[in-house]
Amino acid sequence: MPGPAVEAAAGGGDHDGGGRRKAAAWEKTYLDVLGICCTAEVALVERLLLPIDGVRAVTVVVPSRTVIVEHDTAAVSHLHIVKVLNKAGLEASIRAYGGTGGGRWPSPFIVACGALLAASLFAPLLPPLRWLALAAACVGAQPMLLRALAAAGNLTVDINILMLIAVAGAAALGNYTEAGAIVFLFTVAEWLEILACARASAGMRSLMSAAVPKHVVLAETGQVVGARDVGVGTVVAVRAGEVVPVDGVVVGGHSEVDESSLTGESFPVPKQPPSEVWAGTVNLDGYISVRTTALAEDSTVARMERLVEAAQSSRSKTQRLIDACAKYYTPAVIVVAAGVVLVPLLLLGARDGLKPWLQLSLVLLVSACPCALVLSTPVATFCALLRAARMGLLIKGGDVLESLGEVRVAAFDKTGTITRGEFSISAFHVVGNKVEMDQLLYWVSSMESKSSHPMAAALVEYSRTKSIRPEPEHVTEFHIYHGEGIYGVISGKHIYIGNRKIMARSSCQAPVQEMDDHKGVSIGHVICDGDLVGLFSLSDDCRTGAAKAIQELRSMGIKSVMLTGDSAAAAKHAQEQLGGALEELHSELLPEDKVRLVAELRASGGATLMVGDGMNDAPALAAADVGLAMGLSGSAAAVEISHAALMSGDILRVPRAVRLGRRARRTIAANVAFSVGAKAAVLALAVAWRPVLWVAVLADVGTCLLVVLHSMLLLRDAAAAAGRPCCGGASEPKACCAAAKSPAARSHLAGAPSAKRPGDHHDCHGCQKQCKPPPEHSVVITIPAQAVAEHRKEAASAHAMAAGEGEGGCCGGASSVAAPPAAICAPHGNGEDEVCIIISARTPCCSSKARSRCGSPKDAGCKDAAVCCSGGKER
Ligand SMILES: Nc1ncnc2c1ncn2[C@@H]1O[C@H](COP(=O)(O)OP(=O)(O)OP(=O)(O)O)[C@@H](O)[C@H]1O
Numbered sequence: 001m002p003g004p005a006v007e008a009a010a011g012g013g014d015h016d017g018g019g020r021r022k023a024a025a026w027e028k029t030y031l032d033v034l035g036i037c038c039t040a041e042v043a044l045v046e047r048l049l050l051p052i053d054g055v056r057a058v059t060v061v062v063p064s065r066t067v068i069v070e071h072d073t074a075a076v077s078h079l080h081i082v083k084v085l086n087k088a089g090l091e092a093s094i095r096a097y098g099g100t101g102g103g104r105w106p107s108p109f110i111v112a113c114g115a116l117l118a119a120s121l122f123a124p125l126l127p128p129l130r131w132l133a134l135a136a137a138c139v140g141a142q143p144m145l146l147r148a149l150a151a152a153g154n155l156t157v158d159i160n161i162l163m164l165i166a167v168a169g170a171a172a173l174g175n176y177t178e179a180g181a182i183v184f185l186f187t188v189a190e191w192l193e194i195l196a197c198a199r200a201s202a203g204m205r206s207l208m209s210a211a212v213p214k215h216v217v218l219a220e221t222g223q224v225v226g227a228r229d230v231g232v233g234t235v236v237a238v239r240a241g242e243v244v245p246v247d248g249v250v251v252g253g254h255s256e257v258d259e260s261s262l263t264g265e266s267f268p269v270p271k272q273p274p275s276e277v278w279a280g281t282v283n284l285d286g287y288i289s290v291r292t293t294a295l296a297e298d299s300t301v302a303r304m305e306r307l308v309e310a311a312q313s314s315r316s317k318t319q320r321l322i323d324a325c326a327k328y329y330t331p332a333v334i335v336v337a338a339g340v341v342l343v344p345l346l347l348l349g350a351r352d353g354l355k356p357w358l359q360l361s362l363v364l365l366v367s368a369c370p371c372a373l374v375l376s377t378p379v380a381t382f383c384a385l386l387r388a389a390r391m392g393l394l395i396k397g398g399d400v401l402e403s404l405g406e407v408r409v410a411a412f413d414k415t416g417t418i419t420r421g422e423f424s425i426s427a428f429h430v431v432g433n434k435v436e437m438d439q440l441l442y443w444v445s446s447m448e449s450k451s452s453h454p455m456a457a458a459l460v461e462y463s464r465t466k467s468i469r470p471e472p473e474h475v476t477e478f479h480i481y482h483g484e485g486i487y488g489v490i491s492g493k494h495i496y497i498g499n500r501k502i503m504a505r506s507s508c509q510a511p512v513q514e515m516d517d518h519k520g521v522s523i524g525h526v527i528c529d530g531d532l533v534g535l536f537s538l539s540d541d542c543r544t545g546a547a548k549a550i551q552e553l554r555s556m557g558i559k560s561v562m563l564t565g566d567s568a569a570a571a572k573h574a575q576e577q578l579g580g581a582l583e584e585l586h587s588e589l590l591p592e593d594k595v596r597l598v599a600e601l602r603a604s605g606g607a608t609l610m611v612g613d614g615m616n617d618a619p620a621l622a623a624a625d626v627g628l629a630m631g632l633s634g635s636a637a638a639v640e641i642s643h644a645a646l647m648s649g650d651i652l653r654v655p656r657a658v659r660l661g662r663r664a665r666r667t668i669a670a671n672v673a674f675s676v677g678a679k680a681a682v683l684a685l686a687v688a689w690r691p692v693l694w695v696a697v698l699a700d701v702g703t704c705l706l707v708v709l710h711s712m713l714l715l716r717d718a719a720a721a722a723g724r725p726c727c728g729g730a731s732e733p734k735a736c737c738a739a740a741k742s743p744a745a746r747s748h749l750a751g752a753p754s755a756k757r758p759g760d761h762h763d764c765h766g767c768q769k770q771c772k773p774p775p776e777h778s779v780v781i782t783i784p785a786q787a788v789a790e791h792r793k794e795a796a797s798a799h800a801m802a803a804g805e806g807e808g809g810c811c812g813g814a815s816s817v818a819a820p821p822a823a824i825c826a827p828h829g830n831g832e833d834e835v836c837i838i839i840s841a842r843t844p845c846c847s848s849k850a851r852s853r854c855g856s857p858k859d860a861g862c863k864d865a866a867v868c869c870s871g872g873k874e875r
């Protein structure tokens, strides 16, 4: 929905009792500021805006030419801010969601400058035409002049000033064509750069909470209220096709939700009470009521957005170094340029021999702006962060990105990271005759209800299947011993539940027990008043792709180790499932042992990546060079403490993240080498042969542009590289790659026990039956067999429609046009009359109309159980 990108900021203003003074209404305004070229303008923007009364904070994101202003709308209007920036020639405008970021067409100044310059080229035929070149320079330099004046007023030397000096110098030397050419080259390059950046920043903008609705519907009354006025614990209604407005738990209805805005995996995740849902995800096909668990400003997506914003404006090591050098570079070159003129002037006097020196001096001046060098890091970082965010990976800044590229060792937590964290109980025994089974289960389930450990959920669930209802409210003195288990008092009994370590803590004297069956590998003990009264064993399976992820890391020269609080047997069991991929196993660790081991790994192996679920790995995550928290559910705490967070449970993204870090480093290195090399070449040329001013300008602005374009390759390859493995050339892999991974992640995210095991064939979205992963942006519809023919007809016509529409369709790829209109999935042959059809269509599912059409069970168009689950987003 287009509208101004203005958003009320958290932490409202001061209300005074009498309401006499107007309360401060803090808002964040996003501005596209095209005049930002490099860090010189950052200081300028800050100096312009910060002194204004009512402006609280100013953030400048150079690569996307964005300025984020937090201000009191009562004191300063958006328009005032825009005016202040425009007075300095910065070409600011308030950003509209869905807008292009401006700058699509060259400004009239550029066009006029180009036309005049072109006309002046006929000067050999008609000599007075050469004045037109001077006119071209004057016209084109207008915007530069405004910016130069503003910079000079703030005592900063920026590229505009340097260029204007060069233009003036060229004109003074009588080289009008050169003066015009400098202006034209400079302004055109700047415009092209803006175009390039606009693409990247549009991607960033569309990424997240722009889509989160600002209003919610209360489930009880149907009343519509602002999302920011909704407290924790309110029940809101979310209908099919709507975006979930707040974080919460489902309390009624069931549906499938597309979480791609957070996880980067576009496939439907089933939701029923009490699944968690997140703001910004799309309810695809059913009505759900959601009880909010966080305020709108604390929602996961809002926190992510704040992090992304902070990440963009934070400067990495490399960038700080470059900026520090750049600070001295410009004055130094200006001094040298002055020297090049003054020294010969003093030695030779004002004679003819001075001209080459003057020209050399101008070349130096033009080269004095380290624009390309200054841009080399932030633009690459920006693009890499954007690509990461698209795959559901949140990286908190360029430093983390650079560290990711240096990783030599990867340490994995076991439960919830390598494994799914979905335990199943293989055995549960009473020991001795102190208690009955029911009593034991009652104690265990009541106490475990208070724990958030993955084992706890399994134990509570197990008790429920034995018709035992937990009563956590009867547990007193509850305490968690990290890495050991839990303690509590219930019915006057002192109960400990946990691993072998908890036995020692409870001063239980019983000999170490072995469970006879070896299916379960984690052994749990229940100790009541110092006596061992119960034993249970549980097991957990590795995540799909865990072995492959670790092998990929190894092929990249990265050593993988496991750090777990669980038993050695459990660690070995996981290692067996992984085919022995891990190089080291460390088990029975307390959280502080993990920290120690991470420090040891760093010392012996080099930069260390710690991947954890964030439950009790926080200290280890913080201690590593890069702490990567995994999974959407654990994100609340994990996102805060870790350096990076993976919003999905797809462990294969760990090697991808490292690869991205490496590519970003290579890109930055190439950018730096290129921009420094270009400057050196121009100076060498000027000294060795003769100073040519327009070559210097071309080198300057050209390298800027090249640096931007080269950095943007980080974005493009993302889609191409990811598309190949399973989609056969589709440009964006979302729907089908996601489907291939979905069984694991789906059940993980939905909190439901997994129906499938690794190695099984993929599930089809709709029908839960085996089928091939559907092609990109396909519509998967589950329908009764007799309706197949009908659906085929409909699909064929939809396909014809899409094909006839030309390139305007939303799924883009030519492959989808060429594909047959409908294909029946792998036959089930199980006698049931449900069939899964995949229709390679472009329009039907991408429009919300079609989505709700297919999503509505009542609608005749899609038959009874029709489910539309396009991976495509609305355009
Ligand atoms: N609520 C609990 N109920 C029963 N046992 C528990 C509980 N919490 C912890 N334990 C025991 O303590 C051990 C260590 O727990 P910890 O949370 O440190 O590691 P983990 O989650 O099992 O493994 P990892 O460190 O790989 O994530 C567990 O393996 C389990 O045996």
Ligand SMILES: [Zn+2]
Pocket (backbone or CB within 6 Å): 413, 414, 415, 416, 417, 612, 613, 614, 615, 616, 617
């Ligand atoms: Zn863990």
